[in-house]
Amino acid sequence: MDHSPSEPVSPGRRHLMRPLLLVLAFIFALFVALVQILTLTAGTWVIRDSNGAQRLGLSSLATVEFDGIIASQTNPNTYLVTMHQFAASFAYTYPSKSLAGTLDSSPHLPYDFGAVAHALRLPESEWACYHFAQDACQNNPFLSAFRKSWLILPTATANIALVYALVVVSYLFVTELLIAVRPSWLRCQCYFSCIKRVCPCPRGTRAEIEALPPVFWDRYRGWCWFMLPAAAFLPAFTLGGNGMLLKEYVNRPRGLEGDVNGRFGTGFVILQALCFAASVAGAGCMVLRRRLGMRKSWMEEQGVGLKRGA
Structure with a gap:
């Protein structure tokens, strides 16, 4: 068995790998920017199919989803309307009726529940209590349960984090x-x-x-590129924090027969995880590029060629 030490990277391979690592790092940075754009635009428009059915654009990227408003007639434990919290909108879908719509850029609960009920053309007696304090929400236990429970999310912080991530990528x-x-x-x-x-x-x-020399600029790039993981982490952290507040709010016991089922959007979690991994990989490419350019091996410094089997 050959126990000879592994050969160092040859100068030719080193010169080839350095630009490839730079290109790869910028591909990762572009992916980080794309994730922020998708996150900012998800759920802000309604797609209308040729058959009249409505659905939300990029609905799988909702930060949090939960059910409510209309209870199922066949299964009282479930609700037919799903509400979605996105980075830039609060929206709803009614799959059995092929309806969808967007409301404010951020949720103002519980008042948005009344707006959803109004948009779905439910009887005014069910949601009038959200506009007239003296009225009661009749025949709608969900709206009655949330009537005196308020939540306003600090969405401005998350939006600033998203814009900051785009600024960092542009800066790079x-x-x-x-x-x-x-x-x-x-x-x-x-x-x-x-x-x-x-x-x-x-x-x-x-x-x-x-x-x-190039080694100086590699060190300078290292300072710049360490901002990328932070830029990718902050939107996920702020949006996730708001999602935790909303999830806890809707899942709080209120004596409802149906299950609100507040949960994080699967697409949101996967995309943010991939985004952070890409940002770390991009910074790692720059670290590896710098190491390849920092120092030659002793044999290279002495001008000795490497020969296999020597």
């Missing part, structure tokens, strides 16, 4: 463009000396900055 692309075209524009602009010591930006004249 602009930075790479400037490194290739006009690196002097990335010169350190810090005013305080204590900040200048830790600032990764280059210092010097335009000629000095443009003459910097």
Whole structure:
């Protein structure tokens, strides 16, 4: 059995792998940006099929889903209407009637329940209590149970996190463009000396900055790309936090016969997990690229060629 040490990466393979890692990192970054765009647009429009059926666009990306409003006549333990909380809308679907619709950009509960009942053209006696305090919600236990239970989600924080993720990805692309075209524009602009010591930006004249070796720019990219995992994590964290609040709100015991069944959207969970994994992979590509460019092996420094079986 051959126990000889593994050969180091040859210079030719190293020069080939470095640009490939850069391209791969930007593919991961593009995926992170695509996830934020899909998350922002999911559930904001209604698709109308040729047969008149209505459904929500990208409904599988709902942060939280729960059932309510109309109880099933054949199975009182279930509800026929499903409500969906997205990053930019609160919407509902009524599958048995092929109906769907969107309401506000964020839920204002329980008032949105009354708006859903009104949109579904339920008798006014069932949802009038949401508009006239002296009236009671007749013949609708669900609306009666939620009548005096309020919830307003801080959706602005999640929206800021989504926009921040898009800004970070845009910043990475602009930075790479400037490194290739006009690196002097990335010169350190810090005013305080204590900040200048830790600032990764280059210092010097335009000629000095443009003459910097690739290893410097790999180190600079490392500082930039470590922002990508944070940018991918923040939207998932803020949306997940709002989802936890909504899920706890609708699942709170209220003596209802039917099961509200508040749950996280499967598509949302999977997509956010893939997004964070892609962001870590993108940063990892940059770390590996830097390691490949940091140091040559001793044999390469001495100019000794590597030969198999030597």
